[in-house]
Amino acid sequence: MSGKPTVKQMQGEVAELKNELSQFANALVQEVMKHNTLIYALLNDMGKMEKIICENCGEEVARPVLKDLENNDDCPSCGKSLFITKQADLEDLSYIADLNDNEE
Numbered sequence: 001m002s003g004k005p006t007v008k009q010m011q012g013e014v015a016e017l018k019n020e021l022s023q024f025a026n027a028l029v030q031e032v033m034k035h036n037t038l039i040y041a042l043l044n045d046m047g048k049m050e051k052i053i054c055e056n057c058g059e060e061v062a063r064p065v066l067k068d069l070e071n072n073d074d075c076p077s078c079g080k081s082l083f084i085t086k087q088a089d090l091e092d093l094s095y096i097a098d099l100n101d102n103e104e
């Protein structure tokens, strides 16, 4: 009689599942990255990529320029705005608002 699986057997199965899952996730990530590279290369070839140097961290950011695509101005590298002036304006405004709160 085979009976109920032992704890050890179950642990083995869980470990196996985990392993398969991580292999699957890895394959998925690699596939997505492959597509990403392909799309970026295609857009670049078509002259549909713009390169921006981040004003905050100096990292070069390439992003697609497409009519129906809204671009995010946040730097993927440092998370701040790619255009420092815009960010500074926002910070200045909140600073002034804080000052006004304190005076009351």
Ligand SMILES: [Zn+2]
Binding pocket: 054, 055, 056, 057, 058, 059, 075, 076, 077, 078, 079, 080, 082
């Ligand atoms: Zn940056």
